[in-house]
Amino acid sequence: KQCIADLRVTDPRHDKRRIEGMKGSLLRDSYLWVLDNPDFRQWRNNDNQRLLWVKGDPGKGKTMLLCGIIDELERMRTEGQTLSYFLFQATDERISTAKAALRSLIYMLLEKDASLISHMEKPHAAAGRDLFEDTNGWQALCEIFENILQDPKLQGVVLVVDALDECLQGLPVFLDLVVRTSQNTTAKWLISSRNWPQIEEPLCKVAHRLSLEVNETSVTEAVNTYIEHKVSELARRKGYRDDIAREVYHYLSSNADGTFLWVALVYQELETTYSWNVLQNVKSFPLGLDALYQRMIEQTLASEDTESCKQVLALVATTYRPPSLSELMTLVGESFRMKTYREMLEGIISLCGSFLTIREDKVYFVHQSAKDFLMKSYPVVLFPNGQPSVHSQILENSIEAMSSILKRDNYNLRYPGFPIEKVKPPTPDPLSTVGYCCVYWVNHLVDAITNQDEGRNLHDGEIADSFLRTKALYWIEALSLLRGIPDSIVALDGLKQHIQDHPSASDLQAIIADVYRLLRGFRPALETRPLQCYASAIVFSPVKSLARKLFRGEAPDWVKCKPELSERWSACEATLEGHTASVLSAAFSPDGRRVVSASGDKTVKLWDAATATYEATLEGHTNRVWSAAFSPDGRRVVSASDDNTVKLWDAATATCEATLQGHTASVRSAAFSPDGRRVVSASWDKTVKLWDAATATCEATYE
Template sequence: MEVRPRHRYKDIRISGGAKAHLGDTYHLGLDDPLRRLPYAVEAPFNSYHRQHEPTCLPETRVDVLREIYDWANGEDERCIFWLSGMAVTGKSTIARTFSREYFERGSIGASFFFSRGDGDISHAGKFVASIAVQLASSVPTLQRSICDAVSKDNNIATKGLRDQWNELIFRPLSQLNASSVPSSFIIVIDALDECEGENDIRSILQLLAEAHSLGTVRLRVFLTSRPETPVRLGFRAMPGIIHHDLVLYHVPRTSVDHDIATFFRAKFREMRDEFEDLPANWPGDDKVERLVQRADGVFIYAATVCRFIKGDGQWLPQDLLDLVLLGAGSSQLPEWERNVPSKSPTWELDGIYTQILQRSFDKIQGGRDKDRLSQTLKQVIGSLAILAEPLPAANLANLLQIRPEVVNLRVWHLQSVLNVPQNPHHPVWLLHPSFRDFLLDEQRCHDQSFWVEEKQAHRTLMESCIRLMSSSLKQDICGVDGPGALVTGIDNSRIAQCLPLEVQYACLYWIQHLHKSGVQLCDNDQVHQFLKEHFLHWLEVLCWLGKLSKGIYAITLLESIALTSDCPDLYAFIHDMKRFALYSRVGIEHAPLQIYCSALIFAPTMSIVKGWFEHQIPRWMQRLPEVEMHWNALLQTLEGHSESVNAVAFSLDGKMLASASYDKTVKLWDAGTGAALQTLNGHSNLVMAVAFSLDGKLLASASMDKTVKLWDANTGAALRTLNGHSGTVNAVAFSPDDKVLASSSDDKTVKLWDAGTGAALRTLHGHLHRLNAVAFSPDGKLLASASHDMMVKLWDARTGVVLQTLCGHRGWVNAVAFSPDGKVLASSSDDKTVKLWDASTGAVLQTLNGHSYSVMAVAFSPDGKVLVSASIDRTVKLWAARTGVALQTLYGHSGWVMAVAFSPDGKVLASSSGDKTVKLWDAGTGAALQTLMGHWDAVKALAFSPDGKLLASASRDETVKLWDASTGALLQTLKGHSYRVKAVAFSPDGKVLASSSDDKTVKLWDAGTGTALQTLKGHWDAVKALAFSPDGKVLASASADKTVKLWDASTGAVLQTLKGHSGAVTAVAFSLGGKLLVSASRDERVKVWSADRGAALQTLKVHPDRVRAVAFSPDGKVLASSSDDKTVRLWDARTGAVLQTLDVDAVCKSLSFSDDGTFLESDRGMLLTSSHSLGEVYSGRGLSRDIFIKDQWVTRGMEDILWLPSEVRPCCAAVYGSVVALGNGSGRLSILEFTF
């Protein structure tokens, strides 16, 4: 029989060296890496919650079990046994029987029983980890390998199913020594069709199928499910015949009836033992036979009838049995039941359910108000029928605002159809889905007292959820009291204490119930009022629960509901909520209280959410940075790659986004929420390109390792590796029919491959240099290729014959793309242009000018009306494809933009960049980024004047700007340099500003008027750094020409040229008295010089990375240096010994000691050198005295207080007291002021 449970097992704690037995799983000790894996405790067949679930009685299901046992024991090479059958056919009971049998034989490695809507066992989130934990317990020799995998990557359980399976299951199994372990293991998976997410179901099947390839051990998988489409398609997609099918409804009816009769007799025997007054021959063969006929092959009917007849002691079993056996039309039945025809296949089952409900209602009436009792009963059972996941009775009572004792009474009398656990902290759940179907179907549930009108039930639950959230939610609901507190830093028990299950449920599912209720929204209704009061609080809860992605999908659903309702104000609010959540996602999902800090602070001025909740911004923010007026085209930024992102592509359905990176990986993202789905590892070098097949099943990636890899786009499984190129593969493209894959390479060739088999079809020769891009025409007849030889070639895709060579670019051609109708070909080049060509004649139609550097990528919108281009100039440009008119320029990346792609519906544009991010843009709003304070190219240096009143910024745009530090107003733009400006420095009296540039010059400016005073020439390469002597009379400049020059600051005369470094000099500083000078170089040396004589006094070998800044202590005995390794080191200036190493989590580009030598002032803030004397060697984290700017955070002391979005994250910074200036690679300049 199949009676599927729904449980949750909460907050297990194992202290000291204790051993806990969870199902068939052991956890040992506090330091056991297995404890770090998320484990679904109710998943194993023998978990505590499943202990009362039945197995097949002796002499039942004999034929089915014999076939399964023969497969398990035999030599059948098919590694998966799929037992399929419709609902209520007993699949789970068979699975429990099989599991118990082979558990006792010592052959069960792990089991996972899925259950729809039942928390951890309703989805695949903990599937692999739970199997791994059980295997580690069942097979001790596996434990070390699995523990090693967890220790190697603490976040392994957050990766995609493919990565988890490879590291936690497949690799450990493949490393087993066959002589030291049992010859075979069995994994049992029940009700796979009840796993949420069709893609996850297919992924699980793909992973399980790999058991076939294990060489050292034999892994068998016994799997049950309904014959649902995802499961059937998953098996169909598997190569070869690797599974054994057994369909339960093909089992002879006589065999099924025999098993049901055996079940009835066994249950009646138990009742006779329990009820002494029952006759020894009760109820007799005739009644058993009649029950078998009524069961009609449905095991759940038999199980439900037996529970009903056994009752709760208030009714005699004989009377209840006679009630069950009363036929349709009997005068003893209620009138409604006598008049209903008994032709429905569920008639008998429906009758039993009705009797159970009526009896429970009669028990609790007690003469009280019938209508009120009926309504309460319906509310309870109606809620149980539609809950998205089960709740304990007390939590359900709190959600419905019904007294707990009332709910307990209602469910207690329904134990024939409900599982009511003795432990009040465990959830109540329906014993079988058929009871839910009965309650919600008016044609089956004929008694209106019990029929649950589904939409009304959802509305009731929705209103209950909103009511509960309104009374429970508040800021900092978990009481962490720190704006930078991380989700990973809060214990699960704290979350459970502060967020009871009913509150968690309400937050997760209120919009789902709203949607299913069919309620029409309107302005200022209860939904609108709730959001205006508690939106941020709700978002905070989702972040603590790790469910922000689910929340974003819920907001999208809510937006769609509002769109079809008459509620313009509410719709605008919801749309703004979505933009707010997407934009701030990266920060708030890790540090939820940044909702009230970073998310509000950096939201646009006119954001509805910001306007409504601005009062919740912390009071320690005295001055907010300048932000856009409205939401611009940037939807969100995806972070996760550790190196430049070279390529990006959408799947055909637009739900998935793939990115390829120099970090040797391909990442798959949820395009709707920005959540990272999987990381595909396999390439041994940089990944250059990525492309989806048009049917969405395959993903191709190209790499510097000279290979192309094909992956299953749904599971992330590596399918095959295509070898043949002799150089870096730079591009891949599928033909429109997905039969052919084209790749282009540094080896000057294009190769065509059979996409199904991986066989090489043809190699196209003709280009004179490396190839950068390849693209098929929409009809698949043409193939275009782009090369360093400055040419585009058009090939016959079938024959490989060159049809045309398009010449016209004056630089490398980096990309090509066909318009959707195939009539136009676009190409982009290092010559800073995009060209449009007639694809049939090869004539140049237009040349699009506008980018200031190489154009790396080009793409058409799906409707062909818009062309998009990406450039090294850090911008994305949109053009009218027909006229060539520039429509929009998107700013935001702080590195080269390497690739662009439209979503299939044309609404979203993705761009990838050297700044290690992927950005998603709204392609349809036409909302350009507003001009903010800053430069139009990267800010390279910042400096406050000595009195803090002025701020100078230097940029790649060849200008220096002077700002009023107190207001942010632009005072002057200093023009004169002819190339990137790298450094700025104020004279000690603040009257003169010096700037240096890649144009090899230093310029002196009047800081008050902006007048150019002098241009100092003499270096023959870029000038990297500047420093004034303490008296302001001498200016030192450090250059890539390996020298330091000392200049007379008043006359501009060269005083000395200091030579000795063998690499570019990157930093320079004077001692307090001005007698000594220190310089640092890329030769990894620091030199100390006599400022008067120019003589080198000492040479120190310091950081292994580039040194960015140097400084003398006031007494000249200590040197400080900062490096790209994000450390600051203190050295004995005489001996060169390291005194301290401070880990600062940022690259400091300027350093100077405080007057007493106890602090270091840097461009990122103040650093405490140590409580140790400087004569002692000490390593540790550099403590900020007040404000300090790390790469992603503004900190105070050791506390993170403000997360910085990538759009404002500094490549340079400056701090003066409580004022912070941040210069971004995009050119944006942000000034913030704090109260401390």
């Protein structure tokens, strides 16, 4: 059905197979230990233990362990039980957000039981794809998800989520959802992450832990099983004598330190080592991941094409998602591109000391810890002129390529009303080399201008200004085809803030402001009908809109009766809708990125100011809420209500931290002190009260 197609972000089953392929085949004997682990067995068999957190340091095999557990849960699944899972990856933007995780978990549940679609049909019929992607998308998804979990037809639901530390957007609200549904439904959660305090804090009171460091003996035995398997593979393929195979096994097992990733990286090197040299080579690998990474970078710096390797590593370390090989060809620039056709680029990647890998035509770091090592230990090698200079290089090469490739109707859709869901990229795809550039060039411009030497890109008439004045509509069309409009609205808003005081960028400021308003004002049409950027976006823009003037030649000639329009954009940038009663108060966060609103519907809502999208609802008051405000650091919210109380909220998790009780009538106003340590409240009981924000106790009453 269409609603399932609109819901789908990815199929986690395909992601699982791809990740297993990247990390090497899944070896059953290397994870079987966990099935007999007391913590796992208790979670599996005790109905009252519904949340298990597997935690461990980088390279300890958490992802492959959970892949193995998923396989075993599938084997052990009885009739009526349902398994759904998701694997976060920070290096893949598709699967690095809380919303993507929740959509995918729901998608798998619906795939396995089609009757559950009844929880989604009615709201989807009214809103379509916007149900999942508009301002209330997260709230709508949570409601659908929790209704599904409470469906009496659904028994024995198990939800597995890997690598929470690789969730780059929405981690606090996702953790809140996990905790909440583990307590108010019968669903069981199995989650994994690194040992991060920001993950441990919300889980500490409700989750049971399975620490890979605590289970060091079992993990070491599993690693040794993995080593035995890999050495057997090498011996068979390379023709090792038995004594050589034993010595290789002994060295690896003595130095692996319980780390699967260390073994996998060494194995990758040994694959290209001749059998007569294997003992000498294997003994050159040092103990520990960082020491191994050190050896790898030293080999890379001693290779025959050091400069090319450093440039490729710097580019991949600076991009916001893994580029495809075609996109990377664009980013390296003309001078490097001249000698780097595709096969040569693949060769240079292979020279990068196993730091990089190519999977499904995309270039990834072999592991997040590999990127972390380079960024921490070798920033001067990768970025001799600072990382902003690499951002600037990517920016300049992106604009050069987009200026050359982008044109009107890139996919030959012809009809202005052609719907995005029916678009099929042609072969060859004209956007394949500039897809990354279209979505992220603004982000690279923002990060480039942190370096004063890169300010030239902001000057009037320079590359950014010139590109927008000549190619803005073609770029917007490409953004629509690439589903990149929401991210670009956020990026343009950030760029506006960065350049508002730049002395040589008045023209650039003007065109950015105009394109920003056009994207926000016509977003529904642009996201669903790519060619509307040449129709409604031009026809209905204000008379003095820069984009309208610059691109009037692109307007449809079949519009004979021109509408009467205002001269300038409305002062209203966006309308935040979602409350069901009067909105009584609204305030910005100190950094201007969020808005908090208080309403007669008894709720407080949080909003993203750049995209005008809803983030969370703070529920708990039993009467209308008169006032809401952020703390000076933006981490907390205080609200005042007709229920005679003041509440303190965590702005990240949308949870109530404390209720301040003491007033005997409606509380009309509340605010934090400048240092955030105290709260003041004003009430119709004719008093003002001072509260300690840490202990939630009343310090004084002014009568």
